Amino acid sequence: MGMTITEKIFAHASRTHKVIPGQSVWLNVDILMTHDVCGPPTIAIWEKEFGGDAKIWDKNKVVIFPDHYIFTANPHANRNVELLRQFAAKHELPNYYDVGTERYKGVCHLALAEEGFNVPGTVLFGTDSHTCTSGAFGMFATGVGNTDAAFILGTGKIWEKVPESMRFIFNGDMPEYLTAKDLILRILGDITTDGATYRAMEFSGSAINQMNMLERMTLTNMAIEAGGMNGIIAVDDITREYLSSVGVSGYQEFTSDSDAEYFATYTYNANELVPVVAKPHSPDNLAAVRDVEGTKLTKCYIGSCTGGKLSDFHYAAKILYGRKTAVTTFIVPASTTVARQLKTEKYKDASLYDIFTEAGAYIAESSCAACLGGPADTTGRSIDGDTVISTTNRNFPGRMGSKQSSVYLASPLTVAASAVTGVITDPRDLLQ
Amino acid sequence: MDNLITGKIYVLGNNIDTDQIIPAEHLVYSTSDPEEAKKYGHFALSSVPPEEAGLPHGNLPFIHGDNYQSEYSIIIGGSNFGCGSSREHAPFALQVAGVKVVVAESYARIFYRNSVDGGFLVPMESAERLCDILQTGESVTIDITNGTITRHYDNRVFTLKNLGSVFAIVQSGGLFQYARQNQLL
Numbered sequence: 176m177g178m179t180i181t182e183k184i185f186a187h188a189s190r191t192h193k194v195i196p197g198q199s200v201w202l203n204v205d206i207l208m209t210h211d212v213c214g215p216p217t218i219a220i221w222e223k224e225f226g227g228d229a230k231i232w233d234k235n236k237v238v239i240f241p242d243h244y245i246f247t248a249n250p251h252a253n254r255n256v257e258l259l260r261q262f263a264a265k266h267e268l269p270n271y272y273d274v275g276t277e278r279y280k281g282v283c284h285l286a287l288a289e290e291g292f293n294v295p296g297t298v299l300f301g302t303d304s305h306t307c308t309s310g311a312f313g314m315f316a317t318g319v320g321n322t323d324a325a326f327i328l329g330t331g332k333i334w335e336k337v338p339e340s341m342r343f344i345f346n347g348d349m350p351e352y353l354t355a356k357d358l359i360l361r362i363l364g365d366i367t368t369d370g371a372t373y374r375a376m377e378f379s380g381s382a383i384n385q386m387n388m389l390e391r392m393t394l395t396n397m398a399i400e401a402g403g404m405n406g407i408i409a410v411d412d413i414t415r416e417y418l419s420s421v422g423v424s425g426y427q428e429f430t431s432d433s434d435a436e437y438f439a440t441y442t443y444n445a446n447e448l449v450p451v452v453a454k455p456h457s458p459d460n461l462a463a464v465r466d467v468e469g470t471k472l473t474k475c476y477i478g479s480c481t482g483g484k485l486s487d488f489h490y491a492a493k494i495l496y497g498r499k500t501a502v503t504t505f506i507v508p509a510s511t512t513v514a515r516q517l518k519t520e521k522y523k524d525a526s527l528y529d530i531f532t533e534a535g536a537y538i539a540e541s542s543c544a545a546c547l548g549g550p551a552d553t554t555g556r557s558i559d560g561d562t563v564i565s566t567t568n569r570n571f572p573g574r575m576g577s578k579q580s581s582v583y584l585a586s587p588l589t590v591a592a593s594a595v596t597g598v599i600t601d602p603r604d605l606l607q
Numbered sequence: 608m609d610n611l612i613t614g615k616i617y618v619l620g621n622n623i624d625t626d627q628i629i630p631a632e633h634l635v636y637s638t639s640d641p642e643e644a645k646k647y648g649h650f651a652l653s654s655v656p657p658e659e660a661g662l663p664h665g666n667l668p669f670i671h672g673d674n675y676q677s678e679y680s681i682i683i684g685g686s687n688f689g690c691g692s693s694r695e696h697a698p699f700a701l702q703v704a705g706v707k708v709v710v711a712e713s714y715a716r717i718f719y720r721n722s723v724d725g726g727f728l729v730p731m732e733s734a735e736r737l738c739d740i741l742q743t744g745e746s747v748t749i750d751i752t753n754g755t756i757t758r759h760y761d762n763r764v765f766t767l768k769n770l771g772s773v774f775a776i777v778q779s780g781g782l783f784q785y786a787r788q789n790q791l792l
Binding site: 319373 | 626631694
């Protein structure tokens, strides 16, 4: 019996030839990523457990992106960034991306890709559940807590259970009104928020092959919303081209064997799918946009590791070009690179930045911002009984701030179309 | 690890996510300063919608007033307990509030790992859906090794699933203790 791509990476990283789902193995970790929310407690555990003169297992393999609570006056949040700064200085970490400097990057999951830390065939652990995003690059990437991260920081190793794999095949071509967000929300509706718990989610098919890396990252990003340990997509020419553009070479490509065993296989035809939303208060609360259209909104939000990439803003610009927003709309580029690209990338004759500004949208600085609510002064945070439509990944009660607010999750096309009308709107009505 | 845990239960439903367990805005506090860390106990489960807080009736606060500890030391949940973010602050907040054991139908992976590897609490899985049977405020005793939960008023015994391969880590008190005992560190 053959192995899946995830099983092959597990075997490689545990220095063996064959692994079986359910088996616990010790993995050698290639990259450990952390940020301002979970970094300080991770460091505290590491110092407590390994002592005052503890050594980091490999400085070059530790990557720290402050990104969650950045543009806030909250003293505790700012103290956490200061703790990271001191830690990076004390240990002379080469991969620290400090706030207020040219190196500041913004949201970690996109920054990992942009800075060349996503390398096919490798193992990446991060203190953030959306670390699974990096699996778009044919690698194993997953989230852990502070204790596990502290263990990795000192040893470069961690135990993990070999996951069973689930396969999601998207045949056909992506219609212009559909994005990767619609696909992953559809999967969530079909398998629910614990449908992939402890499992790998492997995406393939002609519709995936046509997607750029940023769209693929939207799929793998939300594997955790189904409980998945990781999301993964095999390397192809589009992956290789992206990697070459960020200076990554000499990696190992793994592919699933034709006789690999899967827990389940779901097959879709992209041409037959429609724009969808996740209604409040769960990412699996699926509805066709057509079935909720007309729902009155108080806020629209385009941002986060899921929906604040350049590809998301290209989609939004298609709709917002030459139009005005009818409701408060936030544009939050996930990374500082994306923020710069908004000014250089164009739709028709206008830059994305100008399109959004002329539409009356508010363009915020790069960070996780209101995706997870954050401190009270966070840009875009939901207040009172707000009804929000957002390109982010979670709509749990209180997730974006106010416990009384309601959040709909949708694609950047659907959010932009809804921003124009002020009510939930199918993008097919506004695409020229 | 104490093998027998006795206490009052607090009952919740399905998909208790980490934002409900400890809302993201509170993640700024220190987990290593004992005084400041009490905030985590104070805000534990503070984003559970009131009607779902303390089933079957709801509207029962987990924490009263300015306290940081709860009168309930055992949580009974439905499926997918602890879904959402990787924040280890979630099992930590429950521990600060005085929770020793969670008994749920199933768990999200990272919450489960964090509970075990950090030694914050014992995540047990029930064989049947106890959140529909047990009621908030009832007293129970949990036997971790033998996998049972006994309701005091009628001595009814429910089966819990074996902890399996993580039992050794739970018994050690967390990943670091386990690694030291097994010469992995």
